[in-house]
Amino acid sequence: MSRHHHLVLIGINHTTAPIEVRERLAIPAGRLADATRTLVHQPGIREGLILSTCNRVELLTLQEDGSAPGANLLQFLHEYFAITPATITPHIYEYREREAVRHLFRVASSLDSMVVGEPQILGQVKESYTVAREVGAVSGSLDTLIQRAFTVAKKVRSETQIGSSSVSIASVAVDLARKIFGTLQGKTVLLVGAGKMSELAARHLIQQGASNILVANRTLERAERIATQFNGQVIPFDELYDQAARADIVITSTGAPQKLFGRSHGQHFLQSRRNRPMFFIDIAVPRDVDPRMNEVEGCFVYDIDDLQQVAAANLADRGREADAAETIVTREVDKYQERLQALDASPAIRSLQEHAEALRQAELRRSAARLSGLTADQQAAVEALTRALTNKFLHAPMTALREAAREGDVRALAELESLYTNNSRNKPDSSGRQ
């Protein structure tokens, strides 16, 4: 981070720790503020943020020079969670400075997630940040870094297609429905049979606006239970073919050995719907819908294999987009580090300029008596001359300071600083003597 503070991140995630370990370190939302407060009260920790999700627990800290970074964080984990270091140490990863920045950017951009490109992680990082700000755990450099992480994540979302495709069966079904119907507001969904997958798909469709749910099941009690769950309406199974045309989307998942819907059913439904499209999501194995129904104009039939194929292709697409996203992250890390290092030279440059100006003013005061005979124009010329000379003398050391900062050459930066700014502590007196 700076030459006086160090950025340190430690954590565990789904790739380094099994669920048994992750659940012992998980922090519920209600305790996050307390945990963050406790973290920043650890010796040597200046600022801190805790990210706790079902797949990761990470501590991002800005630590004072001379502290024992890493060790104090392990100590915190040990004390706060009452867990022995031996239990967690094998699963812990630790990143410092540039690598910590990179990791944070990757996490916020969902490149380190179990399902790459999933959108929830950014919201979770934002929640952690809000809590950390509320308890005063982030304020300065860490605040700037986290804000930057949000910007990078947004950039990754807008410049790549990393999150644009669905990778679960249920969300693929919703995506397809939206390609057919546009908005799902007011659409009618018919659930034929009962199954976890079909209920999940129905739930997704309802979340997207589908409002009328019809349920048909051979067992009436089961149909009623599902209908109650979705605030829907039960259709007697023997009226299925009369009522099915009411539905825009039909989800089938019965255990029937024979196909429930054939091609002729599709033609009949479309006729009674005046050719308004129908979408059949056939999750049953063996299938409930004759695949030849897909040949009927206006009928769209997707079985479980079709949906899985789409999900797998989308996942592969995300992998390709992730490469582009990694490039963006690397570029942003470079930019952030450059800016940070350039900023780091600012105090030294400012100090150097102040010292030079003080010397110039002192010299002018010393010569004030001899210059008193000059006209106003001549005095202005002397003023301009001394200022120009000072600036020219300062140009080389200031350039060297900026260069050293940009290259991260801490040693050169320190030497230049001591060489040019040591004298600033010996302020010149009014006569110009130091």
Add this chain to the structure above:
Amino acid sequence: MSLLWLRVAVLLYGVAALAVLPAALYERPTWNRIAIPAAVAGMLFHFVSLAEMLNAAHHRLPVDTHETQALLGLLLAAAFLIVYWRYKTVSLGVFVLPISFLLGLVPAFRPGQESTPFPQFHTGWIFLHIALLLAAYAALLLSLLASMLYLIQERSLKSKHAAPGAQWLPPLETTDQIALRSLLFGLPCMTAGLLIGSLIAQQTIGPSYFLDPKVLLSFAMWLAYVGMIYIRRHSGLRGRRAIYLSGFVFLVVLAVWSANQFSVVHRFTTP
């Protein structure tokens, strides 16, 4: 001056037509930031050009073939922007913007010199007649394009490719709405345009005007247009068959358009 604005407009249509390609086909929505402002600016310049031309209407009206084409281009660009504003899709721009560009290209760089043979035609009513009929043609063309997009999207969804559904196209119901609403908008325009034309013809030429093949074809076109809307409305015709129907009516429109060459009384050049 109106020619200069028209040239600027055509140039902007060209920019919009190019920018809409990556926006729609490569799913790069950032290109919309070029395509939409360019189309809006093109339409504004086009409108200014038209307004200046009308200002000088006591000399000439936009009734020569090229100027009429340019006006059709303006209406198509406006239709594209309305569809974008209403449905947030630029897919139609892939087809509509190049058509606007091409329709404006010739009048902008090789303006026609023909004028109507009858001085009494130089009235605002003639312009209204032309504008309304062009609006109806533009609506029909838009409807035809939307029906084609519907068919492409339908085929893509049925093919069950790894990524089913053409990503650059709007949902089926949206394209269907665009197609139908365009037709519904076009019908009153066509009806009013033909009525105004008939009244002017009655006053200036007399009943013999209505025996002209161009005029007869125009009324056949109106009947076909009404029939198409009726069928689409009442049978919910979509997809392939809707394209056939729109395509047929569009052919009738083209026949009406080209009948100017054979008509004795209804043509842009002096007979």
